[in-house]
Amino acid sequence: MPRPLPLSCPLSALIFPVLAATAVTVVAVAHARDVIAASKAAASSVAAGDLPSAQFLAEQGLQIVGPMQSSGGLKAWAAYRDQQPIPIYRMPDGKHWVIGTVIDALGKDVNAKALHSAVQQPMGQELWADLENTRWIADGRPDAPRIAYVFTDPNCPYCNQLWREARPLVQAGQLQLRHILVGMLRPSSEGKAAAILGSRVPEQALASHAMAYADAPGKNPDALGIAPLQRIPVSARDALANNAALMSSAGLRATPVTIWKNVQGLVQIRTGMPPGLLEELLDNTPGKPSPQ
DSSP: OOOOOSSSSTTTTTTTHHHHHHHHHHHHHHHHHHHHHHHHHHTTHHHHHHHOOOOHHHHOOEEEEEEOTTTSSOOEEEEEEEEEEEEEOOOSSSOOOESSSSSSSSBBBTTTHHHHHHHHHHHHHHHHHHHSSSEEEEETTTSEHHHHHHEEEETTTHHHHHHHHHHHHHTSEEEEEEEEEESSSSSSHHHHHHHHTTSSSHHHHHHHHHHHHHSTTSGGGGGSSSSOSSSSSSSHHHHHHHHHHHHEEEEEEOOOEEEOTTTTTTTEEESSOOHHHHHHTTOOOTTTOOOO
């Protein structure tokens, strides 16, 4: 029996660590002042001694959201770092704190739901702002009622599948995909991504690449689509490195990654091509046709 194929393209064992190691510093520097300012502002909004020092919070990269409901009798605050929710608990003596998980007798995290509820919106807003500031390539009308960002590797077959299956929605004006290119899956990925970014009309270059890739199943991916650049300009290399760093900081390890806001304005993230992805993406979208 053939083995089932994965629904996403993992990056961890490929070129990703090299790019990400360089680029994480770029993202960290860009956010350092915001992290320090947000942590100090949040810490100053509560009574003195409620939280560890603002300097400690900033050094740890923790962004404080605010107090949260907590089981177990400890006063608690919701925080996050690199898109990871983190709870902070103050001990009864008021002089010590614990960063960790509170469990019951069965090992259940009793505060997981409260923590997730507290950090979901601010974490999503921060990620969305970071996505908007990347060098993305638009696919579809700018006034489409649903906008989704997609981390895309030129050699990822599931990225290509998403591009193909989204055609009816994109062409109908219901969906705009904003492709954030990364070049990490294969030796030619970075050169292909740079070639697309450096084209006179990147939208057309991406579409031509995707169509050529789709029309040649089973062939060597490195030989499909746009020809990779052998010498990558600094601007393209920096853009790709920053995109890789953003993926890393968000804890994303495979392509495609599709990110959008639902009708409540909450950021949603899906990796790969799970069944029903496009239906979920357009759920409750204004102008969506009714089921037949």
